[in-house]
Amino acid sequence: MTVRLRPHHLLCVLTYMGRGYSPAFTGNLTKIAGRLAAGEAVDIVTGPDDICAPMLDGHDPHCHRDSVTNRDHAAARELSPLLGCEIQTGTSLVLNTNIIDRLRVAFASNQIRSACAGCEWESLCSSVAVGGFDGTVIKGNDLQSKAEVPFSPA
Numbered sequence: 001m002t003v004r005l006r007p008h009h010l011l012c013v014l015t016y017m018g019r020g021y022s023p024a025f026t027g028n029l030t031k032i033a034g035r036l037a038a039g040e041a042v043d044i045v046t047g048p049d050d051i052c053a054p055m056l057d058g059h060d061p062h063c064h065r066d067s068v069t070n071r072d073h074a075a076a077r078e079l080s081p082l083l084g085c086e087i088q089t090g091t092s093l094v095l096n097t098n099i100i101d102r103l104r105v106a107f108a109s110n111q112i113r114s115a116c117a118g119c120e121w122e123s124l125c126s127s128v129a130v131g132g133f134d135g136t137v138i139k140g141n142d143l144q145s146k147a148e149v150p151f152s153p154a
């Protein structure tokens with residue numbers, strides 16, 4: 001099995017602490033985070049992914065909107081050089097602790113947060129980063145430095 005993720009959700013799983021849009025959404029995402037933490041591979045997809053799934057039955061789910069697609073483009077643009085591979089449809093990767101830590105260091109220093117601009121969870125995610133990602137569902141190694149600079153959308 002693999003976890004299907006759209007690019008900007010590579011960021012969202014870094015800060016996930018069990019909060020989200022609905023009980024169905026968080027229940028699903030907690031299971032997905034557990035699978036990722038267990039080493040299950042990610043397949044990058046275009047459009048709604050396994051995290052979006054519980055949202056798709058609602059009226060006009062935001063997962064299809066251009067604004068969300070633009071988050072994917074922004075995330076792919078910034079994550080590709082960081083990870084050394086093209087984050088595009090069909091790319092497969094495993095979020096091991098080294099990759100999680102590399103992503104979190106970059107996230108905390110606002111190097112990969114263009115996708116977060118205008119997101120309703122931005123303040124929470126910034127707080128999680130400032131707190132050294134304590135309490136998140138996916139654990140990394142202990143990061144030595146914590147973010148000090150709040151995220152400011154470009």
Ligand code: SF4
Nearest residue numbers: 012116119121122125
């Ligand atoms: S601010 Fe929004 S897009 Fe950025 S990591 Fe948090 S939930 Fe994801």
